[in-house]
Amino acid sequence: MNELSRRKFLSRLTVGLTAAISAIVGLPIVGYLVAPLFSAPPDDLVPVGAITDFPLGETKLVSIRDPSPLAWAGQTADTALWVRRREQSGPQMFQVFNINCTHLGCPVNWQAGAKLFLCPCHGGVYYSDGSVAGGPPPRRLFEREWQVSGDRLLVRQQPLPTVKQG
Amino acid sequence: MRLLRALAKLPRGVASWLGERFEFEDSVMAVLRHPVPRELERPVGWWYVLGSATLGIFVMQVVTGVGLAMTYVPAPNSAYDSLQFISHGATLGSVVRGMHYFGAGAMVILVLAHMTQVYLFGAFKFPREANWLTGSLLLLATLAMAFTGQLLRWDQDAFWSIVVAAEQAARAPVIGGWLASLVVAGANVGGATLTRFYATHVFLIPAAVFGLIGLHLYLVVKRGISEPPVPGIVVDRRTYRARYEAMLARGIPFWPDAAWRDAIVATAAVAVVFVLAAIFGAPELGKPPDPTNVLADPRPDWYFLGYFAVLALIPPATESIVIVGLPLFAFVFLFLVPLLWPDGERHWSRRPAAIAAVALPFIAYASLTVAGIESPWVPKLEGGTLPASVTQGLAEPERRGADLFVSKACFACHAIQSAGGRRGPDLTHVGSRLNRDQITARIATGGGGMPAFAGSLTPSELDDLTTFLLTRK
């Protein structure tokens, strides 16, 4: 074995071992960090209140709580929704809107007098049925699937980003 | 007496022992004394201090940041309270947080000023292209620090800024949804989000910044500080190095002949930040980060307000392209600068396009910032009343109309005598512009960005409102 190929071998060995160290340290860390991306998004049905809480023709703010939040999540385990009672009963009974503006996600604000949702960020406006009335929003408000079970209203949980859905 | 004399010599003895054993002469001092062009002795040398001033502020950011991390609790249920404690309870907490806050603004300003100077002096050209590239990465890191830092404030603005950031990331093609969940560390802004931003802000980006600063300074010393440009003297890749060597042969040592200017300006920068922090203290936090409180008006710190305005002002159709494309274009352009123009004229007076490349974005961003500060597109959500000068002496039905103007949220977008929103036209004199039919039609059917109100006003309400507006002459 001449000196040159010995050197070549040793340098390759060293580089190879360094790569091995990086892999040993890196793989678990990368897996640990990206794992949340592949966990199944939340889609439980969670209760938002009794049907009688929602008078016909009104739109009300409700909040739901993530059923299994991290212990330190604090207020961030809460999500607000706008619930509109359209009819007395039947499949058209409710409309449940995400509060997130379809433009970039800011919370829209219901103006009962004007019957409009206004967005504080860049001035998006929606009608009471969620359709766009003006401003930058590219589409109507996102709606959530809901169910009536007994006298309770249930809605489905949903992940961010909202843009990719609906 | 002899003892005293021996003692007096001690400090010098210790210093020289340390210097010898640690080889300071050959390492630190040799680097500090690296030769720089003699022209830097002249007043033009004052242009060369911005990098050091940035470094000075950076060190201050590290020190105050470590201090804040001693008390800040990076958990969603406690972060807000711990910051309130730092700002109002802890001794000198408000000053330390204030320094970190004003320091962040100073970093952004100084990095941009430094880059502008380097660009206009043509100092990024051969053989200093890599100095520019590492500097560009440091600019990105600075902006990333500024943004993640604002999120750690964990108030209502911070919460919604994360949502907006995630929604923007989601606009990216193919990997959008994936990027968005990376930003919020899961499916929603929640328990995992804040710790991830915290680790990014205090470990990841700073680690990169330390490495990049090391590389940047290494290159600055190794390639030498560029000589002040002279119109007509061009960079030629074949002859530049020899010319520069000759220049350095009659150069001056950086330490102390040039370094004193850096020291003065760096001190001034740190002192200004300190004085601002001492006078104004830490900025008040917004409301607590309650996702169910929809009375929010989230906006970023002043240096990002221009970008905030872009998001409101661009036409919706081109939006996704702008959100993804504009930063990408700026990023690529920044990196191409030294590769596309490595030689030729350095002096700004011979590079009109370079002047335009600085001035136009600056003017554009400044006017966007002004627009962002005023944000006329934001509806006035938190109520209010018409001034007494408007409502006084109104008879029915005008008085009912004036009430409707507020209760039906016309007020949110239209002003009368400067009370109200500025999203739509000012209606102080609408009665002299439009007649009854025109006003009624406009309210009922909307148009031009205005919603239709036919569904939310009864005919008699519409009548009262129009009657009121007709009195506004």
Ligand code: FES
């Ligand atoms: S987020 Fe609502 S208009 Fe932009």
